[in-house]
Amino acid sequence: MIKRVRARARAVLAAACSIHFVHDGFSDILYVLLPIWAGEFRLSFAQVGLIRTAYSGAMAAFQIPAGLLAERWGERRLLAAGTAVTACGFIAAGLVGGFASLLAVLLIAGLGSGVQHPLSSSLVSKAYETGPRRAALGTYNFSGDLGKVAVPAAVAFAALVVGWRTASAVYGVVGLAAAVAILPVLARLGADSPEAPTDARPNATSAAQSGWGIRDLRGFQALTAIGMIDNATRTAFLTFLPFALIAKGSSVAGVGTALALLFAGGAVGKFACGLVAERLGVIRTVVLTEMATALGILALIPSPLPVTLAILPLMGVALNGTSSVLYGTVADLVTADRRSRAYGLYYTVTIMSSAVAPTIYGLISDAAGVTTTLVVVSSLVLTTIPLCLVLRASVAEPARA
Secondary structure, three states: OHHHHHHHHHHHHHHHHHHHHHHHHHHHHHHHHHHHHHHHHOOOHHHHHHHHHHHHHHHHHOHHHHHHHHHHHOHHHHHHHHHHHHHHHHHHHOOOOOHHHHHHHHHHHHHHHOOHHHHHHHHHHHHOOOOOHHHHHHHHHHHHHHHHHHHHHHHHHHHHHHOHHHHHHHHHHHHHHHHHHHHHHHHHHOOOOOOOOOOOOOOOOOHHHHOOOEOOHHHHHHHHHHHHHHHHHHHHHHHHHHHHHHHOOOOHHHHHHHHHHHHHHHHHHHHHHHHHHHHHOHHHHHHHHHHHHHHHHHHHOOOOHHHHHHHHHHHHHHHHHHHHHHHHHHHHOEOHHHHHHHHHHHHHHHHHHHHHHHHHHHHHHHHHOHHHHHHHHHHHHOOHHHHHHHHHOOOOOOOOO
């Protein structure tokens, strides 16, 4: 029986990882296609930015509705439907003739992609209700990073060979096939079958009081605040790192190499930190990764370019690894029957934070320079430590050996 439960959990995780790979691929091929669209449709930089904002904004806006709708329709049905909508959006993008139509289809594609994070996270956390949940969610996060690395490279190569329209449509067909395949797979596994709430804590906040299934409101607020700071740090650092590298003498190609090193470390961090949290506990792991992030940023500022490149992979582990720990902790603070909407709430707030951060830090950079901005970013990371102390009372830590 135990072996059967574990096999089912691994199968659910594999399905969620596959969908995460596909969706993160959709999101990041935009970075390949945006320059092509700018040239073909004669877009201004403002229009290019609006396209990216439309996709990301629609994805963020649909996180909470996705969580609520999943309670009525089931996670697997909505996940398959959302994946199909995103796939059709990219197929349609291969047929557009101008900016307005492109903006419209990507807005719809972004809405479809909004289902993936909250519903997949909920499915994985349910499958590992009594197992190594954070390690499983770390694996799930890692699969998305693989999609970010592999799919844009493949689409860029395909665009050179067959043109961007065909490349976009072909990957859309791949996404559509994934949507069709995922429904019977998850149905056979019973991945979103109703579960009775299994958690009851003496100091828990009633789900009926919040309507979101949040049984520890103070802990959830602290966790969300940490997630907002973590996301804002990541996007701000990634936005201004290229400028710091160029100031050190890097070429544009060198910036690409530096980002590849950072993302490689980030992929390892998302996988590894979930495992580390299972042994060290949530609080100790988050404190370690956030302190490493702050110190890493400060170390990069005065370092010459070769040293900076050597630091970046380790920096990536800390910068991206925290998210795997935080995602798993959401499930600890909410009831099982409301988990989809709680994940939707968490993702909406944290993604909005990451969307706003570059603009705020851009104003600081205009006024005081990129170096000052990076110092401010590193300082803000440390504000997560007192928040971790607030969170400590809400999470169970493993016993020390």
